[in-house]
Amino acid sequence: MASMKIKLILAASTNDPLRKNDPFMPLSLPILAGCAPGHDYTFIDLLWENDVRYDEPADLVGISVRYTAENRAYEIADEFRRRGVTVVLGGPQPSMVPFRAIKHADAVAVGEAEELWPVIVRDAEDGRLKRFYVCAPEPFDPGAQSVFKIDTYPDLKKKISPARHFYKRNYVFDTVFAVRGCPVNCDFCSVTEMSGPRFRMRPVADVVAEIDTFKNYYYLLDDSVFGKPATYDYYRDLYDAISSLKKRRFWTGQANIDAAADEKGRAVIRKAAExxxxxxxxxxxxxxxxTLAKSGALRKMGAGTGSDVIQRMRDNIRFVQDQGVIVSGWFVVGYEDDDIETYYRTWEFCRDMRVIPVIFPVKALPGTRLHDRLLREGKLDDSKLINFRHPGISDEDIFSAMNCVSAAGFSWMEILKRTSFYLPRFMDDIIHKTIFALVLQTKLRGAIDVSKDEFYVDRSPADKSAAAN
Ligand code: SF4
Structure with missing residues (x-):
């Protein structure tokens, strides 16, 4: 068979605050192209590009859909299909709502794609595409529609070779992943559902070989880069191997503070910093x-269950900061046990801890236990971006609180105070790290810019004119 022209698109909403602001290379598209090589791939990252280029010839279009990009992805898929191009949707959103996604696609990939994509491409070449491609141990009932199913999660011990060279633009941060899965199963998070409750690790040598091709900065995409007891040894070996590379690079990642609560975890945090x-x-x-207890997130704070939970969280955060690592705190406010004051108290916590405040209103993601519960209890309105309708908090209150918290949290005074807090903690490269801290904070300020309020708060036309007056 001749090679196919395959267009891979990272969908993004046109008013996504990350547009023109996201420094990280999306890894999903290179992973797909690396899993089914030998075809003519084009990558389109809609966080940076505007034009989907419908007129370019394509035999197959694959769209990777994040939670905030569902409608945009469907618009694009519908237009390609109207033009007779075969479309496959995949990624977190279609994996959680495959029966909604299939209305806009020829096929939907459910779950991690490494072992599905080569099958999808082969079936598309042969003109016998099935409707669903599923990679997960749980049963999947496709109804009367066709399905190809693998009953296990991908084996990450197998070599994965992301084909990053298909990107035409240079990203400030390369991206790589080492571990997938999470046993914590917070009720608002889809990771356990999507990647399973057991950690799966790539060979350290494979991860480090990829890192050794990067320029200066990279983002380790794992969910808990300080590890859990089951992965402490793995991460210790990984960070030792990274430290032994000739070229020193700098990295960022999503981290967990529970590791700071025990000695083995603290050793991993030190090695990560080194x-x-x-x-x-x-x-x-x-x-x-x-709220922490109800969602299950308390389990990842390393704070026990006593009355001093918040103080113990503070201690764990401070340990990470004391290693010279800049910390942002990602909070979701507006659960049943919160009130509007929780926004302001969250900001005060961040201010006192010198944590960069990233505070969002709650959005229950489809497929999560939180979404299921709120739906059962009649508390959801999925036509709104902030879909949990808190009886005591209006959208206007949320917008006003976010505006206030973001103005206070990202004032130049606070940015400078936080930066000077870290200065004595940076053990080396002080000028570089100081500049990084300043740039990081200005970028984060843009990424949560609440003046793009329609991204956060879906107002009706009447609300908008009232707000404008
Ligand atoms: S610990 Fe993190 S990755 Fe794991 S379920 Fe909770 S939020 Fe998701």
Whole structure:
């Protein structure tokens, strides 16, 4: 068979705050192209490009859909199909709502794609595409529609060779992953559902070989880069191997503070910092102990269950900061046990801890236990981006609180105070790390710019004119 022209698109909403602001190379497209090589791939990253280039010839279009890009992805898929091009949807959103996605696609990939994509490409070449391609141990009932199913998660011990060269633009941060899966199973998160409750690790040598091709900065995409007891040894070996590379690079990642609560975890955090970790984005989720307990996120705070949970979270955060690692705290506010004051108290927590505040209103993601529960209890409105309708908090209150918190949290005074807090903690490369801290904070300010409020708050036309007055 001759090679196919395959267009891979990372979908993004036109008003996504990350547009023209996301420094990270999306890894999903290179992974797909690397799994089914020998074809003529074009990558389109809609966080940076505007034009989908419908007129370019394509035999197959694959669209990777994040949670915030569902409608845009469907628009694009519908237009390609109207022009007779075969479309496959995959990624987190279609995996959680495959029966919604299939209305806009010839096929939907459910779950991790490494072992599905080569089959999809082969079936598309042969003109016998099935409707669903599923990679997960759980049963999947396609109804009357055709399905190809693999009953296990991909074996990450097998070599994965992302084909990054198909990108036409240079990203500030390369991206790589080492571990997938999570046993914590917070009720708002889809990772356990999508990647399973057991950690799967790539060979350290494969990960490090990829890192050794990167320029200066990279993002380790794992969910908990300080590890859990089951992965401490793995991450220790990984960070030792990274530290032994000739070229020193700097990296960022999503981190977990529970590792700071035990000695073995603390050793991993120190090694991560030594290997070039500059910045950790930490899902702190809430400063409301009731909300932490209800969602299950308390399990990832390393804070026990006593009355001093918040103080113990503070201690764990401070340990990470003391290694010279800049910390942002990612919070979701607006659960049942929160009120509007929780926004302001969350900001005060960040201010006191010198944590960069990244505070969002709650959005229950489809397929999560939180979404299922709120739906059962009649508390959801999925036509709104902030789909949990809190009886005591209006969209206007949320917008006003976010505006206030973001203005305070990202004022130049606060940015400078935070930067000077880290200065004595940077053990080396002080000028570089200081500049990094300043640039990082200005970028994050843009990424959560609430003036793009329609991204956060879906207002009706009447609401909009009221707000404008
Ligand atoms: S939020 Fe983090 S700890 Fe909780 S399930 Fe998701 S990945 Fe695991």
């Amino acid at each position: 290997s070039g970790l500059l910045y950790a984005a930490i899902g702190m989720e809430s400063i409301n102990p009731k």
